[in-house]
Amino acid sequence: MSLPLPPVLVVDDEKNMRRSLQTMLGDEGHAVRTAESAEEALNLLAREEFLMVITDARLGGMSGYEFLGKIRSQWPDLPALMITAYATPKLAVEAIKAGAIDYLGKPFAPEELFHAVARCAERHRLLRENAALRSRAGEIFSLEQIVGDSEKMRDLRQLIRTVAATDARVLILGESGTGKELVAGAIHTLSGRRAEHYVRINCAAIPETLLESELFGHERGAFTGALKQKPGRVEEADDGTIFLDEIADMGKPLQAKLLRFLEDGSFTRVGGTEELRVNVRLVAATNRDIVQAIAAGEFREDLFHRLNVVQFNLAPLRDRGDDVLVLAEHFLRMFRARMNTPAAGFTAAARQKLLGHRWPGNVRELRNVIERALILETGRDIQPSSLPDFAVETRLQKNTPAMPAPDESLDAALERLERELIHGALEQNNFSLTRAAERLKLTRHSLRYRMQRLNMKLAAGDGDPAGSID
C-alpha cells in the first residue's frame, strides 16, 4: 500500500504552457499545482510538500536559474526539472549546474516528461522509505519479540544471547519474512553497545550513488547538490551498531570500500581526503542466496568472509513445525488488542489449514493472514473460511506448475507431484515418518513403500529415528 504522492509544482509565466503541462501530468495520474512566477512558487514551497518542481528557464521576475539556486539552498532534497528553449548541451550544463536534476528542451515528447517525473517519484519513494527506517530507529527490540517454541527458535534465542555479548560481526541469512530484522535488533539490544546508536540502512532502498554518501558521508561540493558537508551514518553509529540490510544488493565498487572499512574502521567521506575512523559493530542480512551471488560474480567473496564471522540461518516458517500455531496465536492476541473483534481463537479446521500451507512469505505472510482473518471473522473463533484459499495461492507459485513441464509425461509429472507432497508432509512434521503418514492418511508402511519406489531417502538423524528407511 503506497501513500499518494504529493503534487508536482509547475512554474511558467506562459499560461498555455502551464495548462498543457497540467493536462499531460494530470492524465498520468499526478496531482499538479501551478505558479506564474518563481516568487509565487517559493511561497507555495514554503507551505506545502511537493514531489518535484518543473520550471521554465525563462520566467517573468526571478529567472529559472536563480529560482533553482534558491530551491537548492532551502530544499536540497527536492528534485527540480528545468525546461529550456532548445535542447543544447550548453543549456543542459547550465541547468544542471544551477541544481536541476534533469532538463528538457522545447519541444519535448510527453514520454520524456513522464520519464523524468517517474524518476523523481521513485526517488521520493526511496527517501520516504529511509525516513521511515530512521523514525523507527528508536524501536526497542528484545528476545521476547522473537516468538516460537520449536527447538530451532529456542536455539536461535540462545545463540543471539551468546553472540550479542561479543563484538563479532554477524551475517543473517534467511528467506523473506523470517525475522532477520528482529534478530539484528535483538543483537544490538543485548550487546554492550545498547546505550549507543543502532543505525539501519537498507542497501536495496537507496540508489547506489547515494548509498556511499549515506554510509560514509560527503564533503561540501563533492557532487551537485552537496551544498553542505554531511557526516556518514557510520559516524552516527560510532560505538554502536550498524545494520546493513539487503547487503547482497550493494554494488561492487561500494563493496570494495566496505571491505576496507571492515579492516580497521577507517573511511573517507565522498569528495574528502581526510581518513576518519570509527568503532562500529556490523550486522548484515540478506534474503538472497549469497553463495549464488558470489558464484555469479555479484558479491565479493573476501567481503563475504569478513561479514560471515557468525552466521545466523533463519529457518523458513514451514520448517518450524507447530510454531505456525504459536505465532498465529501471538498475532491474534496482538491484533485483537488493536481491533474491536470477537474472535478469541481458531477452530480445529482453521488450525489444520494453517499447518497445511507452505508459507512462502514466512512469518510476514502469517501475520498478514491473521490480520485479515480478524477483519473478516464475525464468529467467536476464526474459521477456515476467513483464511485465504491457500490451494489457489500454492498453484500460483511458479515452482508448482499445474501443468506437466513441456517435455514431461503425465506419469513423470504425477511422480514429481507425489514426491513434492511427501516431502512437504515430512518437512512439516520434522521428518517424522509416523506423523507424515498420518497427515497423508497412509500407514507408515505404505508411506515407506512409496518413498522407496520414488527413491526418496529420509535424512539420517532427523525427527523420527525409528523411521529411517535405509
Ligand SMILES: Nc1ncnc2c1ncn2[C@@H]1O[C@H](COP(=O)(O)OP(=O)(O)OP(=O)(O)O)[C@@H](O)[C@H]1O
Ligand atoms: N519469530 C517471530 N516472532 C514474532 N514476529 C516475527 C517473528 N519473525 C518475524 N516476525 C514478524 O514478521 C515480519 C517480518 O519480519 P522481518 O521484517 O524481520 O523479516 P525479514 O527476514 O527481514 O524479511 P525480508 O527479507 O523480507 O526483509 C515482521 O513484522 C516481524 O515482526
Ligand SMILES: [Mg+2]
Ligand atoms: Mg528485512
